[in-house]
Amino acid sequence: MLTISHFSKTYPGGKQAVKDLSLSVQAGEIFGFIGHNGAGKSTTLRAVAGILPFEEGEITIDGNSIQKQPVAAKSITAFLPDNPDLYEFMTGIRFLNFICDLYNISAQDRTQRIGYYGDLFELTSALGNAIGSYSHGMKQKLALISAFVRSPRLLILDEPFVGLDPKASHLLKEELKKLCQQGGAVLFSTHVLEVAEKLCDRIGIIRQGQLVACGNTAEIVGSSSLEEVFLELEKEGETK
Template sequence: MLHIEHYSKTYPGGKKAVDDLSLHVRPGEIYGFIGHNGAGKTTTLRAVAGVMDFTEGTITIDGHDIKKDPVAAKKVTAFLPDNPDLYEFMKGIDYLNFIADLYDLPAEQRTKDIAKYGDAFELTGNLGSPIGSYSHGMRQKLALISAFIRRPKLLILDEPFVGLDPSASHLMKGYLAELCQGGSAVFFSTHVLEVAEKLCHQIAIIKDGRLVKCGPTEELVGDSSLEDVFLELEGEK
């Protein structure tokens, strides 16, 4: 589903944020991406989502090159940044319809999905209010709903658990699993190692812009814990 080949990103001024990263995410997989602050996780996710340009390498989503055919690649993708700023002048329902229109979602499908995810995240009653009046958690939920209603083949999430209450986090994990059962893939970054260990089929650890380890979670963790592996790779243990 997602193929990252020799991806590098150099910022103006010469700082290399990511260096020669290659990884593959297969359909039906939840792929965790972990690393310390500034390791290059967000830079990678933003490049995959087509939000940010990059200097070297190729990224293809469902066979579409994000540089050469960005519209087709984005059509099957949903991206959620760590702190999603949503149009405050829109009502929640207007925002969902706006996104649904951009992705050409049929009216019947969007109504059904908005009801499903809106009710599950207990946000349906608030959809008539301007987003400017939403709390941080409500915005996070709205952004999540806008991602789920697209039924993406690849869902990219940057620190998705930040700002969500425990029940919403639990729900989200369930929906991620459901999405993967349908053949989609999830690629997400997190600092919550326990969640990554329990949820992910595959994990990649990045340090100073370079991939230091990746593979199936069981193989990577072995008899230890992800926290131990992570700290050892980071040289802190």
């Protein structure tokens, strides 16, 4: 579903955020992206979503290059950044309809999906209010609903559990699993290692822009915990 080959990103000013990163995410798979702050996780996710231009490497989504066929690649993708800013002048329902229009979702499908996810995340009654009046958690829920209503084949989430209450976190995990069971793929970054360990089929650990470990969760964790593996890799990086 997603292939990243030799991706590198250097920001204006010379800071190299990601160096020669390659990985792939298959359909039906949840891939967790782990790393310390500034490791290059968000840079990679933004490049995959087509928001960040890059000069080196190739990123393809279902065979479509994000640089050469951006519209085709984006039409099967949903991306949510960490702390997503949504149009505050719109009401929740208007925002969801706007997203559905951009993704060519029929009136019937959107009515059914908005109704389902709105009820699931307990946001339906607030959809008539301006987004500007929402709390952080409500905005996060609305952003997630806007991602799920697209029925994406690739879901890219940057720190999706931040700001969610325990019930919504649980629901999100269930929906991510459901999406994968239906043939979709999920790529997400997180600092919550317990969630990554339990939820992800595969995990990639990034440090200073380089992928230092990548594989099945069970293989990476082994007999210890993901937290121990992560801290050990961090320690190795510091001593080098």
